[in-house]
Amino acid sequence: METPVSASFKEKLRIEAAKLREMTFKEKMEYIWEYYRYLIIGVLIVLFIIGSLLNTWLVNPPADAALFISWNAGFVTEEQFDSLNGVLKELLINEKENKEIIISYIPVNDTDPTLVMAGLQRTVAMVAAGSIDIFILDAQLLEHNTNSGFLRPLESILEEIQAINHTVYATIKENVSYELYKIEDDVFSQRIMGIKIKDSPLLSELGFYEQELYLGVSITTGNEENVTKTLIALFD
Numbered sequence: 001m002e003t004p005v006s007a008s009f010k011e012k013l014r015i016e017a018a019k020l021r022e023m024t025f026k027e028k029m030e031y032i033w034e035y036y037r038y039l040i041i042g043v044l045i046v047l048f049i050i051g052s053l054l055n056t057w058l059v060n061p062p063a064d065a066a067l068f069i070s071w072n073a074g075f076v077t078e079e080q081f082d083s084l085n086g087v088l089k090e091l092l093i094n095e096k097e098n099k100e101i102i103i104s105y106i107p108v109n110d111t112d113p114t115l116v117m118a119g120l121q122r123t124v125a126m127v128a129a130g131s132i133d134i135f136i137l138d139a140q141l142l143e144h145n146t147n148s149g150f151l152r153p154l155e156s157i158l159e160e161i162q163a164i165n166h167t168v169y170a171t172i173k174e175n176v177s178y179e180l181y182k183i184e185d186d187v188f189s190q191r192i193m194g195i196k197i198k199d200s201p202l203l204s205e206l207g208f209y210e211q212e213l214y215l216g217v218s219i220t221t222g223n224e225e226n227v228t229k230t231l232i233a234l235f236d
Helices: 004-021 025-059 078-092 113-129 139-147 155-164 166-173 201-205 224-235
Strands: 064-071 099-105 134-137 176-184 187-196 214-217
Touching (some): 078 201, 139 187, 155 224, 214 224
Antiparallel strands (some): 134 214, 187 214
16 A cells, blocks of 8 residues: 555656646746756766766876976976976876876975975975876985975986996996985984986986086885886986
């Protein structure tokens, strides 16, 4: 036996259907819009959200970062970044892969405490999330990022480069920079924390100005293979 609620609902449907049968097409559209427009709008919004999510998840998922470079020092132009991005993309990404190279210019302005704090907070968050692979720094920032625990020692990466390309390794070895690296509380060791890239043939070819810049590697990078390939490309 049907419940009164069910019967009432069926009766309402029967009445609505009877009303619509007596109306012209135009009257039906006006009636439906007048009484059900909020329901229709709600359904359309839900369908739009579902469609957007399906597009993001299945059809056009966002590209993963094959390499993320946080460029924090020096003067560079958008054209120079585009040129470098193109070279690294060709080197590191298979055309069938949904990946991209990201070079983010985050200059450190020590005359504006607000910008300094904002930049530091962003860097801390991105290092913690493992988003940054490479830092481009001046000498002062290289020391700062080492002391802050943002950078990893480079000996193991240099050993890998030596096994791959001994000639490039010899050039890179001449441009290493040592910093005091904290091993544990009150225990420090001189380690290779940066590579001077002023004389990089690739950067010179792309029109980068000669500046005392250093390449450091994030302590949380998950793209060590691409970091190694990038270092080789800079000095090959």
